[in-house]
Amino acid sequence: MDALDELLGPPVDLEDESDSSDNSSRKRHKSKLPLAKPLCAEGQTESGFHKTCRTCLEHIREAMLHHRWQEAAEYMVSYTQVLEDRNKGRALPNKELIWRISTEILHHLSHSTVKDYNIIYERMKHSGVKHYLMICLEHSFHLMLHGQIEGAKQQLSVAESWRHGKVSSSQHQRHKLIQAYRSLLDYMIWCDKKSTLSTNNFVFDSDNQAMHTYFRHASVNLQDILKNPGIWDPFILCYVEMLEFYGDNEEALKVLNDYAYDNSFPPNPNAQVYVYQFLKRHNAPEKKLIKVLRNLQILVPSHELMLEYSYLLLQSEKTSDTEKALGVLLEMLDFACWRSNLDVWTCLKAVTHQLLLREDGEMTVCKHMTLRKDWWPALHFTSFHAEKDREESSKLLEVKASLAEILCPGRALKYTADEMPT
């Protein structure tokens, strides 16, 4: 029945096999033999070959789920015939199945070698067009994990220069990934060279040159990559490190600012963190630091850098900054993760004391607490919290107890520093 289906069926998609620029429709070659009506039409039931492949796949899946990797490998010997299926619609999914199952089994077999991986990757790469880039990427990751940096780099270089027909959007994205990882590998080689340089007493010019070459390769590619909106955290850190090594701080700051403040990029709090860390490393004035942290506070009020932010605000001379510090700290404490943190509470105590020294301090505190006074007592000042805090640190208990009355005036709170009668 399959033979007849192939003779009479509709033309199928051949994109995977042929040149995608070939758009001419295939001529249907009419069979010369008179076809008799099939005596026993069994309908669109599965062919024996497909049943075999399906059953084999079920056995492989069962074996893999139960971690019987040896058995899975044995069934794979019989399963590879699925690649010769004449049904072109199934060609792509079958290739992906074989690729992924084979690599998974190889991961778990104790006696698999790098050679086996290479065979699988090379063969599956060249079996078709759609998966080439992904398999290249996976292959290079694998080599990276096994410490073969040069090999990984070579794989990616080959992949980078590979072109086939029109570049689709998904291929374009993969090309970007490949470019990014290649620059990462350049950076890793650069790091290697840098560490060997620092250990050696004699610095040869050629070593410097080689290092610089890698730096150039990496930076060219990274500049290109970083123009595209996306989350490029590991890559940007490498780039900045290299630039700092060569003393190009301006460029580094520019890159970081672009990454953090470009609106076309997705919001990424890490970007602000990187800017802040860079500025701190290079002893920037406090005003600049405060400015960066303000942006971060809007994005992530519970970030750990908020503590530093509040210290900075406390130390600044502007009066409005103290109020801001209060706001920042209260927002931090809205989150349960800071509940038992002594530093935060101590800072809050310092801020409130400073505020209360002023005339309108109490009003300021009230203003910030209006939204919170309904639920803060339950969040921080119950007798249960008192017990827990007493166990943890008596200092915490003291600090919190002193703040309880200030922040939530007029409420009969059970949070005291005194021992509860047992």
Added chain:
Amino acid sequence: MISGLRLVKDGHVPYVTAYEQLPEEMKLVGQEALFFHVETIPSHRSVHKEAQGLLLFLQLPAFPPVSQQTLLHPAPLCLRYLTDANLPGNTLTCRTQLVPQTDQLHRWVCVLMERADMADESCHTVDLASQPDLPAYDLQAAALLIVTMKVLFGLDDQTEWYLTRLNWIYQTRLVPRMTQRLWFCSTELFSFRKWYRLVQAALTRAQQRRNQDIARKQWKGKNVFFTNKRDKHFAIKKRRISESIQMCFKRLSSQPAAVQDAGPSSFLFCWGGEDGSNGSDGPGLHHLKLDGVVSLNRGFVTPWNFKYWHPPLRPCNPRTCSSHYGELEPTLPRSFVWLLQLFAFMLDVEAWRLFDAVLEVERRVFGVKSPQSGQQIEIEENAGKWRRRRTRTEKQTRTQS
């Protein structure tokens, strides 16, 4: 066809890669070559239908007569299935003399065969003039066996186990049973329970093996199949990829997974010897006696079981209706369903076909030509003879189709 399909499936008869048997000079080119590209082994039913169609189309002359010596005749065929299913049946006696011993199952099958008018060779020999329908010999023989088992053991989920318990009681006490029963004190009695346990275990193993064989079957021949130059290029490329990955896994797995090649055999099970030794499925029960289920009654050997059940009849249009097995199956006794499945597995057919064949045999035994509307059949037994009583007056017709 009896074991032909099985031989094809096991690869002993070239079918899937038949094109490899063609001489070198003959090149398969073009779309017509796809006729040689096989991806399915046809089912029992489709082969039977096509054979029937060919028979009529080619206007074949009468086939050689199917006598009791021919293997296609129900008598020897039943014996073969008995042996394969590990049921009592003395091969030597039946083959040569056709006067089997009084306590063997095969004798009962022959009695039933006579009753259903199926012993005559003319109803099995295909002749376009008198008998144009190609009989499914294997289904008929298996159905006869099943009906015999139904007569002797009841197969209603109660009688067969009751008989087994009774046997065991008498056996262990070594007490002669009531008068007019046969004496025995040997342990060579056939026990339904023991047989069921043995065969069920073997059946489960065989089903698993068959499932694994399906999974491991190789459909692609040594030579790559292609229809034209372009096809050849892609086919060879795919073959290379497939082979290199296969080699990789062959190296990694300790034993290469190949379909177990046990040599062609028309028998599915292998009985005899200890369990598991020499590849046997278990001890043979062919020599056991049926004394536990038959008795001597007024000089005749009679089955001890007096009951016979039949699924409800209903009016049907044979042209539009196919098998009712799907609806009836949940209401049937489990022993009967299990026996159907056992033989369905042995013959590699679907259970519903066997069920229909059983109904057909029962129809022949009871003398009814085809299911007719509103007919009620009551069966009465009296000392080894069977009598029929009908609610409507009808002529007694012989069931010769």
